[in-house]
Every structure is written in C-alpha cells, then in structure tokens.
Amino acid sequence: MRLPLKPLKLPPSGAATLRSFSAEPHPSPPPPPPSLEGPDPSSHISQTLSLLQTTDPSSWTTNTTLHTLLSSLSPPSALKIARQLPNYQNALHFFNHLRSTSQPSDSISLAFQAVLEHAKRESPDSAGKLYELYVLSKDQNTPLSVNAATLLIKCFGQAEMLDEMIMVFDAVDEEMVNTDVLNLVVSGFLKWGRFDDALKMLDEMFETDSGYPPNSNTTGIVFSSILKRNWSGRSVTDEEICKLVSRFGAHGVYPSSIWFTQIISRFCRNRECEKAWVVVHEAMNSGLDVEVASCNALLTGLGQERDFARMNLLMKEMKEKGIKPNVVTYGIMIKHLCKFRRVDEALEVLEKMRDGELGIEPDVVIYNTLIDGLCKVGRQEEGLKLMEKMSLDSKCNPNTVTYNCLIDGFCKAGEIERGHELFEQMSKEGVEMNVITLNTLLGGMCRHGRVSTAMEFFNSMREKGLKGNAVTYTVLxxxxxxxxxxxxxxxxxxxxxxxxxxxxxxxxxxxxxxxxQAGRMDDATFIVSKMTEAGFGLDVISYNILIRGFCRKNKLDKASELLKDMEKNGVSPDRVTYNTLISFFCSNGDFTHAHKVMKKMISDGLTPTVVTYGALIQAYCSNDNIDAAMKIFRDMSSSSKVPPNTVIYNMLIDSLCKNDDVEVAISLMDDMKEKGVRPNSTTYNALFKGLQQRNWFEKALEFMDQMTEHACNPDYVTMEILTEWLSAVGETEKLRKFVQGYQISASTA
Structure with a gap:
C-alpha cells in the first residue's frame, strides 16, 4: 500500500527555495562512483568478502576477525564490498550488519546504495522493491547518498511514481542537489505528460540566483519530450515553446541543432513565422552556431507566406554570420519563387548559385523545379532550352520528372505533337517513362478532343508493358x-x-x-450502388444530375426517393435541386406543386433565381396564361431582388406577340432599355413577327434601325421574316440597306 505523500510545492521565487536545494551558488558536479583509492588494502576487501560469503550472517556479530576487518574499511571500500556480494539478500544482510555495529554513516549510506543497485537489477518489480527499501531507510534514518537518490528519482520517474520521486527529491541533502538531479525530476514529469509540474521545476532553474541553472541536457530532455509525436501531455503552445527557447537562451544554452530545426519547422508549419524569425535571430545574436538546416526550415516557412523580402534578408544574414547555404537552401528559394510564378527571379537565383563564392552546382531537382515553373507560365520553349543546358553545363542528366514537366507544359499549351516528340526522345535516350508520363499525354489528348488517339496510345503502351493506374482510367x-x-x-x-x-x-x-444525360437511369443507379459500396457518398451535384435525369424520364417517384436520401445523408438541396423540380412540375402543367416547391425553397433560406422565375413564366406562356406570366414578371421587377434577363423578356415578348398584344410587347422593349437589358436577335424576331401580323411596317423599320445601332446580329430567322415581308410590300431596298448598315456597325464594333 502506498503511503500518503506530500505534493510538490515550488516557491514562487527568491530565496525561499525547496529545502533540498543547494545554497551554494556554483555547486560542483556530482562525484563519480566512489573507488577504493584510500588506506584500505585490497587484501582486506578480499578477506572481508570471503568471510561474508562463507559464514552465516547470524554469526557475523560474534566474528572478531570480521569486526576487525570492517573497522579498518573506508566508506568506498564498503560500497565495493556490497556491490561484489552475489545478490540482493547478501547485500541487505551486510547493510543491516553495518548498521548494527555502528559503522560510520557514510559507509552505511553507500552500502544502502549498493542494496538499491542489487534490487534494481534482480527484482521483477524494481520500482516497488526500491520504494519498500526507501521507506525502510526513512524509518531507520539512513541517509541517502547522491547516487542512491539519483537512482531512486530516475527509477520512480520511469515508473510514473511521481509523488514518490518528489518525496525522494525533498529528502536529498541540500548540498547534494545539482542540475543533473533536477534534470531527472524534470524528465520524470515530462515522461508522463506532466508539463506544468516540469515547468514549475524549470522556473526554479531559470531563477537568476539559482545554483543549478539549466544545461544542454535540460534542453534535450525538455524538447525531445514536448516535440515528439506521441507526446501524452497537454498541448504545449507555440508561445510556450518560444518562451522556453528564449529563457534557455538567456542562460546560454539552446536546443541541439536537430530539436532547434524541429522547433523552427513547427512554428512555420503553424503559420507562426514571426516566432521562428525571432528565435533564429536570438540564437544568431547570442553567438550560437546556427546550422544551415534551421535556416532552411525558416526559409521554407517564409516562402509559404510569400515573404520574399525576408527570405532575401535571411540569405544575406547567413552570409554575414558565416552560415554556408547548401543546395537545399537554393532549392527552397527557387521552389517558392516558381510556385508563385516569379520564374525570372528563380532563374537569377540559379545564376547566383553557380557563380557565387561557394560555386554550388545545381542538382536535377533544382533544374526540374525551374523547368516546371517555366512550363506552368507558358514558357515551355525556355524550359526545353534549360534542359539542354543542364546536360551541357552541369553534367546533370534529365530524368523522368524533367521530361514529364515538359510534356505536361506542351500538352497544356495544345502542342500535343511536341509532347509526343519529347516522349519519343525520352525513349531514345533511355530515360524510363512511368505512368505519370502516360497520364500526362493522355490528359493532353483528351483535353483537346483527341479521345480516340488517346485510346490508341494507351493500348500501344499496354502492349509495351506500361500499365495504367486509377488516374489513367479516370482521364479516359x-x-x-x-x-x-x-x-x-x-x-x-x-x-x-x-x-x-x-x-x-x-x-x-x-x-x-x-x-x-444519356437517359440510362438504370445504369446510373447501378453506378450509384457501386459507388456506395466503395465508401463514397453522393454530393449535391450528383444528386441534382440524378434528379434531373429521373424528371426527364417522368419518374417523380425516383426523384422523391433521392430527395429523401439527400435528407438522410445530410445533403441539403440547393437552388439547382429546387429549380429542377419546379421546371418538372411546370413542364407538366402542375403549377400547384411548382409553387409549393418554390415556397419550400424560400423557407429553406434559398432565394429563387432567374431560372426559377423563368421556368414558371415559360410554363404559363406555354399554357396561354399570359396574365399569370406577367404577374410573376411584375413580382420580379418590384419585390424580388432578381432582375429579369433577356431570356425572360424574350419569353414574354414572343408570347404577347403570338396573342396579338403587340403594344404590351413594345412596352417591354422600352422596359428593357430602361433597365439596361440588351435585346438579342430572338427578341427582335418575336417582335417582327408580331409587327408583321399587324402590318406595322414603320414600327418595324424603327426596330431594324435599333438592331443596326446596337450591332445586333440578324440570324436566318430575322432574314426570313424581313425578306418575305419587305419583298411583299416592295421594300427590298430597305432590306439591302439594313444588311449593309449592320455590316458597317458590326465592323465598327
């Protein structure tokens, strides 16, 4: 049963430190394990060991020879004897004998240390056994040696017996406490995620007058714990890490290069480049030899934030501090410049890299980055020249990635033949092609409508043993x-x-x-089932496509099932969903349900679009209910925030003219002009038909002039109506002038 333990109490600051802390301003490091250098001859140790191992422990107290030998042994010799005894039990008997014969306390303390060492090695539950022995030592007022205390603190820390660890720490003599002992306590807390407790201990170490300041081991313990992936403690913020680095730095110690680089990488990954910048410069200004890996990590973060001014400044500071950039450094600069399409600056970096004092030769990765950057800005010809240059100047052979970048650049520019030529060149030069090469060419062919050619190329590559992957099939x-x-x-x-x-x-x-779209809804449903089996879910676009397909097939029950499925899967209908259903009901003359769907659409917080109103207006016009159509149009113009467009006006003007309401149709033309809605040839064609029915020739001439003025292209319908009408009334000259006027107007436009 564990004894009740007092909690760790760390004073806020100043002289009121833990009782166990050393008062010396600069304590010496822990002594090495005691040796037998002293007055005791080795023969005495051998004789003592022989007696202890050949006689029964119960007779040790009456053995005068043993008594004489022990009286002349020094404490280090007592430790050596106890360590050389065969097992824990023998060592414990020896320790008890020393106590019973009133040997010096140092000898007893060191013998107890050996007992602990035996118990740790031999006991399956070493932490439990050590705790029993520690309680025994307390009951017997046996003083702990610094090594014994260190052993207990380390063992209890590893076993998550943190209260016991602190109990031992508190019991250590003040003169024995040093940085290494405190490091063990901090390590114990951090091992089990107790960051706040470790931080309290560190606060004491950071005190200005602390006799046990942190050292490089402290930084290793702290940062290796809180930065590891499986850290079990509370989340340590970037702000806390930044503060820790600064406080360690104030004592002249910094994390090792590996951990320092990881800290910079973490800050940059979390978009905290300002913290990374501060930490790196604090280290530089303190005289620390900051390694290029840490600067590279900071350059990467700055590049992601497009902070090229600071990237250039850091490169300058690296030169001033004697931190030599490597090929990775230049690669980071070039990569981020190319990523944000600053290719010319990236090419300048390449020249500086080669012509600089260090004369660092670019590798194939840097060339590939530049070639890819050139291709992405449409400068694939320059990329091709750079590939030729890399072979001549750098003895750096193009690889598969090089060719893939160029092939992709030419294919995206529509130069499929050039892409294929590079593919052939790649084969001749023995550069291995991969599935990315295949997919790049296939993608280019398919994007430019050469699907059959793409399929032929795919089949030819398969015959050569190059198999496609999921991307290949997706493209095709x-x-x-x-x-x-x-x-x-x-x-x-x-x-x-x-x-x-x-x-x-x-x-x-x-x-x-x-x-x-092909109307094969049974096959579409089959694909949906396979998609669901594969673990994919339909998105709102796919639902809309399916609902539209079923509505075209007049299968409202299937569309309704899909709507229920959407609700079940948490996919909310959008405007397209509602517009599809409204169009379906309108096309079937079911205005009651169409308006119900529109109300539901509004109640779901979706504003009807011009498509929504257009479906209703078109349906009412098709059903010769022009009054209802005009009412919706007036609602759009007054209460709705959706202004009518040319298509809406065309529907109404066409329907009005067919119903011989030409005056109203002409008024809508005026309304279009006021609202800045541009009529098109369809608008004029509908109007010309209505005017022809009324034989309003002069009005038709006005609108012909408007078409010419606005450079509105007359189509074959326009010409058919006007040719028939104007020929019938003997006005073919006006028709000729109309065509000429349009041609001049269109040319000017």
Missing part, C-alpha cells in the same frame, strides 16, 4: 463520358475494376453524369 472514362460515348466509358470502368484499380469519386461522378 471522363473523356468518353464528355464525348457521349457511354458504352466505351462503361467498358473501361469494368476493365478498371478487373485490373485492381479502385475507381475514385471523379470516375463515379463522370459516369453518373454521362449515363443520366
């Missing part, structure tokens, strides 16, 4: 879906699964979209 399946070749896309999908390539969400989405 998506391309065939976009080309409405669903059968081929499905065949590739089956082949993909047979070859062990797991389809990703993009493949499923592409197939669902293609099948739905």
């Amino acid at each position: 399946i998506t391309a065939f879906c976009n080309a409405n070749n669903i059968d081929k896309a499905m065949k590739l999908f089956d082949e993909m699964r047979e070859n062990g390539c797991s389809p990703d969400a993009v493949v499923y989405y592409s197939l669902i979209s293609g099948l739905s």
Whole structure:
C-alpha cells in the first residue's frame, strides 16, 4: 500500500527555495562512483568478502576477525564490498550488519546504495522493491547518498511514481542537489505528460540566483519530450515553446541543432513565422552556431507566406554570420519563387548559385523545379532550352520528372505533337517513362478532343508493358463520358475494376453524369450502388444530375426517393435541386406543386433565381396564361431582388406577340432599355413577327434601325421574316440597306 505523500510545492521565487536545494551558488558536479583509492588494502576487501560469503550472517556479530576487518574499511571500500556480494539478500544482510555495529554513516549510506543497485537489477518489480527499501531507510534514518537518490528519482520517474520521486527529491541533502538531479525530476514529469509540474521545476532553474541553472541536457530532455509525436501531455503552445527557447537562451544554452530545426519547422508549419524569425535571430545574436538546416526550415516557412523580402534578408544574414547555404537552401528559394510564378527571379537565383563564392552546382531537382515553373507560365520553349543546358553545363542528366514537366507544359499549351516528340526522345535516350508520363499525354489528348488517339496510345503502351493506374482510367472514362460515348466509358470502368484499380469519386461522378444525360437511369443507379459500396457518398451535384435525369424520364417517384436520401445523408438541396423540380412540375402543367416547391425553397433560406422565375413564366406562356406570366414578371421587377434577363423578356415578348398584344410587347422593349437589358436577335424576331401580323411596317423599320445601332446580329430567322415581308410590300431596298448598315456597325464594333 502506498503511503500518503506530500505534493510538490515550488516557491514562487527568491530565496525561499525547496529545502533540498543547494545554497551554494556554483555547486560542483556530482562525484563519480566512489573507488577504493584510500588506506584500505585490497587484501582486506578480499578477506572481508570471503568471510561474508562463507559464514552465516547470524554469526557475523560474534566474528572478531570480521569486526576487525570492517573497522579498518573506508566508506568506498564498503560500497565495493556490497556491490561484489552475489545478490540482493547478501547485500541487505551486510547493510543491516553495518548498521548494527555502528559503522560510520557514510559507509552505511553507500552500502544502502549498493542494496538499491542489487534490487534494481534482480527484482521483477524494481520500482516497488526500491520504494519498500526507501521507506525502510526513512524509518531507520539512513541517509541517502547522491547516487542512491539519483537512482531512486530516475527509477520512480520511469515508473510514473511521481509523488514518490518528489518525496525522494525533498529528502536529498541540500548540498547534494545539482542540475543533473533536477534534470531527472524534470524528465520524470515530462515522461508522463506532466508539463506544468516540469515547468514549475524549470522556473526554479531559470531563477537568476539559482545554483543549478539549466544545461544542454535540460534542453534535450525538455524538447525531445514536448516535440515528439506521441507526446501524452497537454498541448504545449507555440508561445510556450518560444518562451522556453528564449529563457534557455538567456542562460546560454539552446536546443541541439536537430530539436532547434524541429522547433523552427513547427512554428512555420503553424503559420507562426514571426516566432521562428525571432528565435533564429536570438540564437544568431547570442553567438550560437546556427546550422544551415534551421535556416532552411525558416526559409521554407517564409516562402509559404510569400515573404520574399525576408527570405532575401535571411540569405544575406547567413552570409554575414558565416552560415554556408547548401543546395537545399537554393532549392527552397527557387521552389517558392516558381510556385508563385516569379520564374525570372528563380532563374537569377540559379545564376547566383553557380557563380557565387561557394560555386554550388545545381542538382536535377533544382533544374526540374525551374523547368516546371517555366512550363506552368507558358514558357515551355525556355524550359526545353534549360534542359539542354543542364546536360551541357552541369553534367546533370534529365530524368523522368524533367521530361514529364515538359510534356505536361506542351500538352497544356495544345502542342500535343511536341509532347509526343519529347516522349519519343525520352525513349531514345533511355530515360524510363512511368505512368505519370502516360497520364500526362493522355490528359493532353483528351483535353483537346483527341479521345480516340488517346485510346490508341494507351493500348500501344499496354502492349509495351506500361500499365495504367486509377488516374489513367479516370482521364479516359471522363473523356468518353464528355464525348457521349457511354458504352466505351462503361467498358473501361469494368476493365478498371478487373485490373485492381479502385475507381475514385471523379470516375463515379463522370459516369453518373454521362449515363443520366444519356437517359440510362438504370445504369446510373447501378453506378450509384457501386459507388456506395466503395465508401463514397453522393454530393449535391450528383444528386441534382440524378434528379434531373429521373424528371426527364417522368419518374417523380425516383426523384422523391433521392430527395429523401439527400435528407438522410445530410445533403441539403440547393437552388439547382429546387429549380429542377419546379421546371418538372411546370413542364407538366402542375403549377400547384411548382409553387409549393418554390415556397419550400424560400423557407429553406434559398432565394429563387432567374431560372426559377423563368421556368414558371415559360410554363404559363406555354399554357396561354399570359396574365399569370406577367404577374410573376411584375413580382420580379418590384419585390424580388432578381432582375429579369433577356431570356425572360424574350419569353414574354414572343408570347404577347403570338396573342396579338403587340403594344404590351413594345412596352417591354422600352422596359428593357430602361433597365439596361440588351435585346438579342430572338427578341427582335418575336417582335417582327408580331409587327408583321399587324402590318406595322414603320414600327418595324424603327426596330431594324435599333438592331443596326446596337450591332445586333440578324440570324436566318430575322432574314426570313424581313425578306418575305419587305419583298411583299416592295421594300427590298430597305432590306439591302439594313444588311449593309449592320455590316458597317458590326465592323465598327
């Protein structure tokens, strides 16, 4: 049973330190293990060991020879004898004998130390056994040697017996306490995640008049604990780490290069570059030899924040402090300049790198970064020249990545042939192509509509043993879906699964979209089931595609099931979902349900769009209910924040003209002008038909002039209406002038 233990109490500051702390301003380091250098001859030790091992412990007190030998032994000799006894029990008997014969306390203390050492080695539950012995020593008022206390503190710390660890620490004589002992206590706390307790102990070590200031071991213990991935304690903030580094620095100690670099990397990873900057410069200004790895970590963080001014300043300071940049340093600069499309500056860094005092030769990674950067800004020809230069100047051979960057650049620029030429050059020069090379060329071909060529190329590569991966099939399946070749896309999908390539969400989405647009809703549902089995969920776009597909097939029950499935999976319908349903009900003349869906849309916090109103207006116009259509139009113009567009006006003008309400249609043209909505040829065509029915020739001429003035392109419908009408009334000359006027106006525009 564990004894009740007093908690660790650390005073706030000043002279009121722990009782066990040394009052000496500069204590000496812990003494080495005692040796037998002293007045005791080795023969006395051998005789004593022989007697102890050949006689029964119960007779030791009456053995005058043993008594004589022990009386002449020094404390270090007592320690050596106890250590050489065969086991823990013998050592314990020896310790008890020394106590019973009133040997010097130093001898008793060192003998007890040996007992602890035996028990630690031999006992399965060493921490428990040591605790029993420690309690025994307290009961017997046996003083602890510094090594015995150190052993107990370390053992209890490792066993998470932290209260016991502090109990031993408090019992250590003040003269024995030093930095190394405190390091063990700090280590014990940190091992079990007790950062705040460790911090209290560190606070004492950081005190100005502390006799046990932190050393390099302290920093190693602290930072190796709180920076490791499986740290079990509370989260230590970047602010706390920054403060710790500064406080250690005030005592002239810093974390080792490895931990210092990890601290900088952590700050930069957490977007705390300012802290990283401060810590690095505190170390530099203190005279610490900051290594290039730490500067590289800071450069990486600054690059991610696009702070190129500080990156250049740090490079300058590194030169001043004698910190030699390496190829990684320049690589970081070039990488981030290229990433943010500052390729010319990156090329300048390349020149400085080669022509500088250090004369560091760029490696293939740096060249690849620059070539990729040039290709990404459309300068693939310069990238090609740089590849040629790298072979000549640096004896640095292009590799697969080099060619992949260039092929990608030419393919994205639409120069598929150039990309293929590089592919052939790659093969001739013995540079191994990989699946990325394949996918890059396939992607370029498919993006530019050369799907059949892409398929032929894929088949030829397969014959040469280059197998595609999931990306390969995704590119091809998506391309065939976009080309409405669903059968081929499905065949590739089956082949993909047979070859062990797991389809990703993009493949499923592409197939669902293609099948739905082709009206193959059963196949689309099958793909959805496979997608669900694979662990992917439908997003709102996929749901909308499926709902639209089922609505086109007039399968409202299936669309309703999908709506319920959306709700079940926590996917909220968007404007497209509601607009699809409203269009469906409108096309079927079911205005009651259309308006109900619109109300639900509004109640869900979604504002109806011009598509929503357009579906209702189109449906009312198609059902010859122009009054209802005009009411919705007026609602849009007054209460709604959605202004009508050209399509809405065209619907209404066409319907009004068909119903011989030409005056109202003309008023809508004026309304368009006031609201800055530009009419198109469809608008004018509808109006010309209405004017033709009324034979309002003069009004038609006005609108013909408007078309010319606005450079509105007359289409074949316009010409058909005007040719028939103007020829019938003998005004072909006006038609000729109209065509000429438009041509001049369009040319000017």
